[in-house]
Amino acid sequence: MSASFKDYNFKPFINDAINDLGFKNPTPIQAKVIPTIRHGKSVIGKSATGSGKTHAFLLPLINQLDADNPKTQIVITTPSRELAYQIYENVKQITSFSSETIHIANYVGGTDKEKQIEKLKREQPQIVVGTPGRILDLSKAGHLDINTANQLVIDEADMTLDLGFLETVDKIAAAMAKDIQMMVFSATIPPKLKPFLKKYMKNPVLDDIPTETVINKDVDNWLISTKGQDKNGLIYKLLTMGNPYLALIFANTRERVDEIEEYLQGQGLKVAKIHGGMQPRVRKRVMKQIQNLDYQFVVASDLAARGIDIDGVSHVINDDIPTDNEYFIHRVGRTGRKGMKGIAITLYGPDEDTQVLELEKMGIKFKPKEIKNGEVVDTYDRRRREKYKGHHEKLDGSTLAMINKKKKNVKPGYKRKIKRAIKNKDDQNRKIELRSQIRSRKKQKKRSSERYQ
CATH class of the missing domain: 1.20.58 (Methane Monooxygenase Hydroxylase; Chain G, domain 1)
Known part of the structure; x- marks a missing residue:
């Protein structure tokens, strides 16, 4: 395993971008995936959220890109607009250090398609990032020439499958060059995903990065019983007594997101919200404001759990336990990133004990806490009698x-x-x-x- 990024002999501008990011040594997923991609092999990267997988594929792909070739060379699909925006910004950061112009484009639903078509008439992007639907629309209409690209990245493949986008991604892959190098990244590899992988990937390298714990060791994972108390009031107490640098509050439904945001604003807090019911342009604007740290408090749906990658998220609060246990990991994975400490707080009611048990069976460990005299203090384990x-x-x-x-x-x-x-x-x-x-x-x-x- 390489001890330094210097061992990869990247182009000077790639190393400049790495220095600008403050990266010291490659993460385990980066150390495994980067050499595999550089050797032209298809890869399945399976690792936990917050593992550094985005740069595991961006660095070698951009390093290999031929800046003199004006045709589309790389296509990157994501299941959510927020994640597409995030990866697009990562690509912009890396390519900004290149002395040669590298044309990149971000295509997601809800944006101005006619404007995108007009620009495509003038030039084709060498790197395409976007959601499957918009990429396929532009390709089928003959505006975007992805048939010249031979490198396809499918990020968050399990979520792509869950949201029903796999068939669209299949059509994108079929429209690309025959000698396709496919890179699939996912927290899990569901059985329903395997037929698709076999269709396009011959002898892929599986880079499975096991984790010692399901939750990042830098995250303090708290569990607080509501005991019939008003959740809005509890969330407000946690936010004001903890003085977080940046706190994300996750809820299961868009109605609940609206309700929490309205309540916290009524208490005088400056709060942003992100969920699927918002207009795409509004969501994009709010995401930029969040990334610029214009807000200290953000209420979000699970739609945003994999799309928000912001340095400095100090607290994550789960208003309730998500209906899909995998989303719990992605929620909590928004904090404790890049070696920084974080706190994840999950509120649960008496009727959610079975769901808590299911999370514990996954290997998730909680620290029981309660609010007492204006402070969060240790309390007894809810199953202490069983253990004793x-x-x-x-x-x-x-x-x-x-x-x-x-x-x-x-x-x-x-x-x-x-x-x-x-x-x-x-x-x-x-x-x-x-x-x-x-x-x-x-x-x-x-x-x-x-x-x-």
Whole structure:
């Protein structure tokens, strides 16, 4: 594994861009992926959010680009406009150090297509970044010549699949050069994605970067029970007592995003919001304002969880647990980046305990906290009795009393009686747990129906 970016023998302007970014040494995903791309091989990069994967593909691709060739050479697709904007800005930063002009373009839905077409008549972009729908529209209409490009990056492939964009990406790949080098990046590789990968990738290199923990070690992951309290008030307390540098508050529905933003503004806070129901131009403007740190507080939907990549996010607050557990990781992954510390706070109600358990089964560890006397303090683990007493926490007082009798009081048939008592109690608890799970699934199903893009 390379210890320094200098080992890759990048062009001078690429090294200048790396120095400007303040990068010292390649991250694990960069150390694996950069040599693979430079050797012209197709690659599947599987790593956690915040791992540095964007520059893992941008640096070698831009380094290899032929600035003298005016045709389109690289196509990068993303499932969300926000992520497309983010990658486009990353490309602009790197190419700004080149002495030769490199033409780049960002094509996303909701922008001025006619203006894009007029510009395409004059010149073709050498690097294309955008959402699948707009890229395919421009290509099918004969305005964008992606048939000359032989390098395709599919970023956030699992989200591309979830949002139903894979068929569109398939058509983009089919329209490109035959000797295509495909680079697929994803936090997970769902089974439904594999047929697509086999179609275009022959013997791809799988660079799977395992993580010691699901959540970045630089993130303090707190869990706070609402205990029936008003969530809006709790969020306001957390924001004002913590004095965050930049806080992101995530909610499951656009209606809830609107509600939180309106409440916090009513409390005198300057708050921005981002969700799928906003006009594209408004979303783009607000994203730029957020990136310029015009706001200290941002309320967002999961649509933005993978599109916001801003230095200095000190706090993430989950208004509730997302309906898709993977989104929890992407939410929390907005903080604790580039070696900086971060705090993630998840609020949960009594009916969400099953969802918390599911996150814990994924390897996510929480620190139980509560708000007391204007401060966030440690509190007891909600499952402390289970951990302390083991199996016996399921038993009621009378059963425990039977177990704890001294041996001298043991009578014939004692062991059988105890076993029956334990079995009866276990059966009863299983029924209670089953009812709880059914109720939880019904509520989760209701939340899923409200989910937006």
